Amino acid sequence: MSLHPLPTPGFSFELLATLGHARAGILHTPRGDIETPVFMPVGTAGTVKAMTGDELRALPIDAKIILGNTYHLYLRPGLEVMGAVGGLHKFAAWDRPILTDSGGFQVFSLAKLNDIDDDGVTFRSHIDGSKHRLTPEVSMAIQAALGSDIAMVFDQCPPGDADDATHELALARTTAWAKRSLAAPHAPGQAVFGIVQGGIDTARRLRHMAEITALDFDGHALGGLAVGEDIADTYRILDEVAHLLPANRPRYLMGVGTPTDLEKGIAAGIDMFDCVMPTRNARNGYLFVQSGPRVNIPNAANRLDLGPIDPECPCATCRTHSRAYLRHLYLAKEILYARLATLHNLTFYARHVRAIRDRILADGDRA
């Protein structure tokens, strides 16, 4: 039997095929099926930047799940608005699944003057300097108000160059906070994923994995990777750790990464990814192509180039517009540039992951 019920009613994880450590499956949720491996576009502030829901739902992107940021949505529009409108799905007119992070990563990376203690984090908003406090219970309450389909536990993610003592303290807190997150009230039908930290020390990672997987989470994430460490260490940890996460639950690599990172992650046994790279790179002029290096659209080589970004791409941008036009829009700071570029890069990521999934299904062993 390859269909695994998950602890939260309505959720199950179906394994279809494996190829080495790589897996192809379906995460069944009350709001729809998510074919895995999957890339989740990041909708930081209630919008995947520059995109409409219709564009995200339609092929060639066909995003089955998007991510929302608890930190950003808590600060703006805030919980009063979110409560009044009935949650993030209604607010953003998005009817497919949403995964929310816990806010922890942003508190540590974006907020001013964060002050961590064993109970939680006090921080000042990067928008207006106002003072706030996040604890596991508060994070879960916010995620309940957002009404996401998958909530993440509140964790402490130390920087890539943190010393051993910092790592150990963060690990202890993350385990304690994981237990408190799981015990806190959450929205009806909301799955909760645990997060494994531990940096690039394999023994520490495995020790923390044992602590987190002993709890009854619907899925498991690897956090604290691609946060400044050497990419070789990232890949080593992935190879050593990912396939040891429980096989009957989805595995999520948080905040990663490049198209190559996704290949490596899938080969190591990861099922879910999110990253701002396709959307942010698009806005900054970097466009992905099937063959060759990324296109830097402002480059003078594109000035008179009548061809599309990528002749192999089926997106509306590539079917309609030339590199010359896109370069012009970029240099003129036109809003249309961000739309066309984001549509293309998200199409690239969606097709990249679907192609890998198709190979696992074609060449792998039935699960």
Next chain:
Amino acid sequence: MSLHPLPTPGFSFELLATLGHARAGILHTPRGDIETPVFMPVGTAGTVKAMTGDELRALPIDAKIILGNTYHLYLRPGLEVMGAVGGLHKFAAWDRPILTDSGGFQVFSLAKLNDIDDDGVTFRSHIDGSKHRLTPEVSMAIQAALGSDIAMVFDQCPPGDADDATHELALARTTAWAKRSLAAPHAPGQAVFGIVQGGIDTARRLRHMAEITALDFDGHALGGLAVGEDIADTYRILDEVAHLLPANRPRYLMGVGTPTDLEKGIAAGIDMFDCVMPTRNARNGYLFVQSGPRVNIPNAANRLDLGPIDPECPCATCRTHSRAYLRHLYLAKEILYARLATLHNLTFYARHVRAIRDRILADGDRA
């Protein structure tokens, strides 16, 4: 016979009905029919800001013609790019008619250090300070390279508070430049419209109208209105002058205006309008509604408002999103806000003008 051939082959103007001075008709062009009265969205730099061509062509906007700015496109991407790509239609992937202005208005309003003489204008780019010169012949050559369907003559538009001597000098130049523009080479199948200046002095307007309409233009524009004068003077000049423009050619009121301005202009006998108001206002938070004053979306009253911008509007923004969500996107400076707001305001303008046209057809006399 209500079908009037125009001087340029392939162009004709068909009058269908009149109601007082108001007219409903069709401007037939080689690239498609334009039902008049018509509002032309402004595509300054080769894009109607934040919109795709598909969105502009689809109902409820269904723009039959858009405007391009010669000044902006000449400076960026420039004529080498425009020549290499084969003109503005191919560059912007827009297959319906395009009207280009002459660049004169922008040279006088945007460029640094413009220096006017009887032959033309020397100016510095607002982008990089580089020095350029526009003459009637250069403007027509640029518009030929852009390949617009309707080119405008190069004129001098004095400010609303100019003195008599300035007006007289500008008038004399504008007539001389109109003759030179008409005599200059233009693109095959490109219609040319003349421009009547003269400020808010009726006698001066009518004198200049006689000079311009004596030439053989495909259509006639009123320039130099809504450039700082009292709105009462704008409407007075429209009422006194517009219906005296030749009835068998299209009449175009340049750069105007509010929804009320469009009603007044149509009642006075105008057929064509352009203005940045719907697109620029959208980006600045001002959204038009059928009943009542414009909505200022950042207003706190919209914070918890689950209703659409305008319940009477069929646009995708109003069918999908709440004022609360749009307010959030505006305050978070999200690109999606500009898209959704522009789609709405252009829908409002398109429906506003189509509703007036329908009334002329329903209540007017067959032409």
